[in-house]
Structure formats: C-alpha cells, structure tokens
Amino acid sequence: MDSIKLHYDVPGDDFTRAGAASSDVKRNLKQLGVSPNVIRNVSIAMYEGEINMVIHAGGGWIDVEITEEEILVTLADEGPGIDNLELAMKEGYSTAPDNIRCLGFGAGMGLPNIKKYTDDFRIETEVGKGTTLYLKVNIE
Amino acid sequence: MKIKDIKEILGAEIICNEDGTEREIHTACGSDMMSDVLAFVKEQAVLLTGLVNPQVVRTAEMMDMHCIIFVRGKRPTLDMIEMAEDRDMVMLCTDLEMFTACGKLYAAGLKGGSGK
Numbered sequence: 001m002d003s004i005k006l007h008y009d010v011p012g013d014d015f016t017r018a019g020a021a022s023s024d025v026k027r028n029l030k031q032l033g034v035s036p037n038v039i040r041n042v043s044i045a046m047y048e049g050e051i052n053m054v055i056h057a058g059g060g061w062i063d064v065e066i067t068e069e070e071i072l073v074t075l076a077d078e079g080p081g082i083d084n085l086e087l088a089m090k091e092g093y094s095t096a097p098d099n100i101r102c103l104g105f106g107a108g109m110g111l112p113n114i115k116k117y118t119d120d121f122r123i124e125t126e127v128g129k130g131t132t133l134y135l136k137v138n139i140e
Numbered sequence: 141m142k143i144k145d146i147k148e149i150l151g152a153e154i155i156c157n158e159d160g161t162e163r164e165i166h167t168a169c170g171s172d173m174m175s176d177v178l179a180f181v182k183e184q185a186v187l188l189t190g191l192v193n194p195q196v197v198r199t200a201e202m203m204d205m206h207c208i209i210f211v212r213g214k215r216p217t218l219d220m221i222e223m224a225e226d227r228d229m230v231m232l233c234t235d236l237e238m239f240t241a242c243g244k245l246y247a248a249g250l251k252g253g254s255g256k
Contacts, residue, residue: 016219019198026201036204043202044178051195091179104191104199107175116179 004066010050012059015103021062022047032066035140042071042137045117048110049075049133055100056080057131073135081127089115141165141249143207143230146186149244152209155231156221163206168250170242174199188241190214197223206230211238
C-alpha cells in the first residue's frame with residue numbers, strides 16, 4: 001500500500017482539546033487493522049507529545065506517516081525549547097507549573113514515556129527556537 | 141467481575157453507557173495523575189480518579205480502558221460524558237473516597253496491573 005499521511009495543527013490555548021489529534025490517529029489505525037499493542041504504543045507516545053506541546057510550547061503541528069512497516073510521528077513546535085535535555089529525560093523531573101499538575105499532568109513522565117513506548121525516538125531542541133520530536137513505532 | 145458488579149460494590153451511579161456494564165473486568169488502577177496512568181499502567185481496564193477534566197477520558201482512551209469511576213462524589217462534565225459515550229466507555233460515580241473504593245474492589249478480587 002502507499003503510505004498514509006496525516007497532518008494536524010495543535011492549538012496551544014485549549015487544554016481541553018489537547019489529545020484530539022492522537023484520538024484521530026488512534027481511530028485511523030484501528031480502521032487500518034493495526035494490532036492493538038502497536039496502536040496503544042503510538043497513541044500514548046503521541047498523546048504525551050501533544051500534551052507537552054500544549055503545556056510548554058503554545059501548540060505546534062504534528063505529521064504522521066503510516067507505512068506497512070512502521071508509523072512515523074513528527075511533533076514540532078516553536079516554543080521555548082528544552083534547556084537541559086538530560087534532566088528532561090529523567091523520570092519525575094518536571095518544569096510544568098502547578099496549574100498543569102492540578103489538571104493531572106506534569107509528573108515528569110512525558111519524555112521518558114515517549115521513549116518507553118516507541119522503537120526509535122529522536123529529539124531536536126534549541127532554546128528560544130523550539131523542539132521537534134521524531135517517533136517511530138514498528139508494525140509487528 | 142463485571143462492571144455491574146463494581147457498581148454494586150461501590151454503591152455507584154451509572155452516568156453513561158449502561159449497556160457496557162456486562163463487560164468482564166480483571167484489573168484496575170487509581171490515580172489523579174494522568175501522567176502516572178500513562179506511565180505505569182498496563183492492560184488496565186478501569187480507572188478510578190478524583191480528577192475531572194476531558195484529559196481523563198483521553199487518557200483512558202489511549203490506554204484502551206473500558207470504565208472510568210469518579211470517586212469522592214466528583215461528577216464528569218457534559219462534554220466528558222459525550223466523549224465517553226463516543227468511545228463506548230462506562231462512567232460511574234461513587235461518594236466513596238479513593239482509598240476506600242480501591243480497597244473494596246481489591247478485596248472483591250480486582251487486581252492492580254503488573255506496574256512498570
């Protein structure tokens with residue numbers, strides 16, 4: 001099959017709608033008959049990235065490419081960038097403000113979770129410029 | 141146990157998708173931190189939480205959960221109920237506190253997951 005490409009613009013000012021893109025990708029993958037385990041891994045990783053984008057970066061955009069072998073997700077923002085990537089990758093480290101914690105996020109598990117649920121994970125970030133995440137999940 | 145058994149054990153009210161209460165459930169988790177649910181919960185079917193916002197439904201959706209139970213008398217908003225209905229999720233509300241609700245379900249045979 002030809003690869004399927006999906007694009008989403010993620011608004012940064014609406015926490016209640018955050019995750020809508022991940023929901024849509026999940027629905028698409030189900031329709032394509034991808035295994036539940038793969039769908040869950042992609043969904044969780046993308047959802048964490050999408051939430052991060054809204055919490056920290058004022059939104060951004062997401063590209064998804066689905067091929068027979070793999071699912072590639074690119075999440076890009078023009079937010080503040082990550083000052084200390086090593087710390088950001090540490091479980092439990094968070095720079096999220098208290099109002100975000102009250103909403104159930106900001107436990108410092110976002111990036112570690114993304115790494116955990118993907119087969120390949122790369123991050124490019126520059127302070128003051130933004131952050132781009134590249135995720136890959138293999139189709140079993 | 142079935143979701144309808146959970147309803148009885150917790151003296152809970154069904155908020156939506158009553159048809160789904162025949163579903164068989166083996167595991168559950170309780171948390172107000174959705175980040176932790178996404179991090180540590182595997183193969184869990186029920187989420188107990190005192191948090192009320194649409195991301196609770198999204199988190200449950202990403203984790204393939206079938207039922208959300210709101211504890212401490214919390215009630216979901218209308219948009220959350222609509223989201224749950226779209227996703228065939230059952231929503232229950234109980235006045236019990238988190239600790240008590242989890243304890244009752246655990247004592248009745250519902251297990252936590254394998255964790256990390």
